[in-house]
Amino acid sequence: MSAVTSQTLQPPLDVARIRADFPILHQEIYGKPLVYLDNGATTQKPQSVIDAVSHYYAADNSNVHRGVHALSERATADYEGARAKVRDFIHAASEREIVFTRGTTEAINLVAHSYLGPRLQAGDEILISHMEHHSNIVPWQLLCERSGAELKVVPISDAGEIVYEEFERLLSPERTKLVAVGHVSNALGTINPIEQIIRAAHAHDIPVLIDGAQAVAHLPVDVQALGADFYAFSGHKLFGPTGIGVLYAREALLDVMPPYQGGGDMIRTVSFSGSTWNELPYKFEAGTPNIAGAVGLGAAIDYVNSLDLALVQAYEHDLLDYATQQVSAIGDIRLVGTAQRKAGILSFVMENAHPHDIGTIVDHEGVAIRAGHHCAMPVMERFGVPATARASLACYNTRDDIDALVRALQRVHELFG
Ligand code: C6P
Numbered sequence: 001m002s003a004v005t006s007q008t009l010q011p012p013l014d015v016a017r018i019r020a021d022f023p024i025l026h027q028e029i030y031g032k033p034l035v036y037l038d039n040g041a042t043t044q045k046p047q048s049v050i051d052a053v054s055h056y057y058a059a060d061n062s063n064v065h066r067g068v069h070a071l072s073e074r075a076t077a078d079y080e081g082a083r084a085k086v087r088d089f090i091h092a093a094s095e096r097e098i099v100f101t102r103g104t105t106e107a108i109n110l111v112a113h114s115y116l117g118p119r120l121q122a123g124d125e126i127l128i129s130h131m132e133h134h135s136n137i138v139p140w141q142l143l144c145e146r147s148g149a150e151l152k153v154v155p156i157s158d159a160g161e162i163v164y165e166e167f168e169r170l171l172s173p174e175r176t177k178l179v180a181v182g183h184v185s186n187a188l189g190t191i192n193p194i195e196q197i198i199r200a201a202h203a204h205d206i207p208v209l210i211d212g213a214q215a216v217a218h219l220p221v222d223v224q225a226l227g228a229d230f231y232a233f234s235g236h237k238l239f240g241p242t243g244i245g246v247l248y249a250r251e252a253l254l255d256v257m258p259p260y261q262g263g264g265d266m267i268r269t270v271s272f273s274g275s276t277w278n279e280l281p282y283k284f285e286a287g288t289p290n291i292a293g294a295v296g297l298g299a300a301i302d303y304v305n306s307l308d309l310a311l312v313q314a315y316e317h318d319l320l321d322y323a324t325q326q327v328s329a330i331g332d333i334r335l336v337g338t339a340q341r342k343a344g345i346l347s348f349v350m351e352n353a354h355p356h357d358i359g360t361i362v363d364h365e366g367v368a369i370r371a372g373h374h375c376a377m378p379v380m381e382r383f384g385v386p387a388t389a390r391a392s393l394a395c396y397n398t399r400d401d402i403d404a405l406v407r408a409l410q411r412v413h414e415l416f417g
Helices: 015-020 047-060 070-090 104-119 138-147 164-170 194-202 251-256 291-307 309-328 355-364 377-382 399-416
Strands: 098-101 125-129 150-154 176-182 208-211 230-234 245-249 267-271 274-277 333-335 345-350 370-372 388-392
Touching: 047 070, 047 291, 070 098, 070 245, 070 291, 098 104, 104 138, 104 176, 104 208, 104 230, 104 245, 125 138, 125 164, 138 150, 150 164, 164 194, 176 194, 194 208, 245 251, 291 309, 309 333, 309 345, 309 399, 345 399, 355 370, 355 388, 355 399
Parallel strands: 125 150, 125 176, 176 208, 208 230
Antiparallel strands: 098 245, 230 245, 267 274, 333 345, 345 388, 370 388
């Protein structure tokens, strides 16, 4: 009998075809072919997303949920169609659980303001990890300042993994009111054991927010299978436009949360004696929303669905292994973030070159990476560095891209080494 499984029979990712879908990739920077390795900051957009946004403005532009005319009906159908795509993409139970926001940051602030804010008292605790992005730290700090609650931080190991025993120790059945952790760390690439974290928190009825900003373009996400109470992500890191993002929240939670902002569309009735709120999810979408952004996000989800995220994940895993090997072989490089389970992020420092110098020199070789603290200053402090250089992968990157990065880093090594 053949040992070949249906898995091994799957065609590999057709990266040449994927690259052809992204017009921006086909250009030169300083006379060198562009190698885009800054996907953690934002991903590039396929032609289908650019076309969807352009078609929306050229053919359907109008306001949503308001007009009785044909254009408004079309715009509303486009906008709500995008919501249905998001629901299916993350396997939410209902469109009522999909709130459009400006991005991950606003989604987390919405939870801080409308869910946790009204519940938090002095003596309560919010539990996060040491590897969070500032968007999953500062909203909680602001709440703690106002309420007298305390922010508790789970330490991370030298490899950049959550110290799980410490998480269990810090999770207090009496005091912890929310656990908020990233699915994938933007500074280290670590994939956190969120299934285990959610199970442990739920054993004490503690809700969990997952910051999925760095996950959704790289791993399949099923919010119901995970049991996540809140899951936040940004469209622009998922091949969609900037200025649009999603807060997924369980309907039972959204039901009891007060509105985040007041204005048009979030009300049912308004009078000077008091107002009443629209049904879910509109209660949380005050004012004219980013309709074109939602349309673009819907097209981005169609695009990702056409690829198969499980294949993408396997491909990027292989590319990360290759990049890790090749980059570590360069003399004075130290990797920051060496977790067992990682997504396509390679953060590193060089003995003699500041990350900003690394970023500038490789840019002149056509290679775009990010250098800085990556909005994760506590991670930098934990690893004793002011900043790192970071190459972050997407499904359109190739081994040739990694080879170009390595050549550019060798140039840095020659100059500073
Ligand atoms: N990280 C990076 O280069 P917004 O800005 O709202 O779309 O996403 C914020 C955010 C939240 N959580 C994580 C884990 C993130 O990585 C980001 C954005 C970018 O790493 C810009 S700092």
